[in-house]
Amino acid sequence: MVKFTIYPTVFIAVILVIVTYYVIYKRPFGLRLRSVGENPQASDSLGLNVFKYRYIGVFISGCLAGLAGAIIATTFSQGFNAAITVYGFGYLALAALIFGKYNPITITLASVILRRNSKYLLRKFLS
Numbered sequence: 001m002v003k004f005t006i007y008p009t010v011f012i013a014v015i016l017v018i019v020t021y022y023v024i025y026k027r028p029f030g031l032r033l034r035s036v037g038e039n040p041q042a043s044d045s046l047g048l049n050v051f052k053y054r055y056i057g058v059f060i061s062g063c064l065a066g067l068a069g070a071i072i073a074t075t076f077s078q079g080f081n082a083a084i085t086v087y088g089f090g091y092l093a094l095a096a097l098i099f100g101k102y103n104p105i106t107i108t109l110a111s112v113i114l115r116r117n118s119k120y121l122l123r124k125f126l127s
Helices: 008-026 028-038 040-045 050-075 082-086 089-099 104-116 118-125
Strands: none
Touching: 008 028, 008 050, 008 104, 028 040, 028 050, 040 050, 089 104
């Protein structure tokens, strides 16, 4: 009998995807953050503090990137390893971002698809 295990970080990732979608697409803060990213001049003319929203966006994305790095370090290599950087997950993440059209839900689905094919993709394009 095959034992099926799920890492606890998978649940954290699913919760973060749902929260991110809700905040970015359903809350006024997300609308302002997206408007500052899309057209800063228009946001400035509406009276939004563009620099404040940019710094908030960079801070949040940095926190999420740090969390992702910690999850990779603890899940895949059972601690920090200098060889982590050669896995090529960053390229797959960029491909999933473009393939998912910058929407958290579709990025997650694109990540699942790319993860299933990642060994083939890494062997084909990075070697």
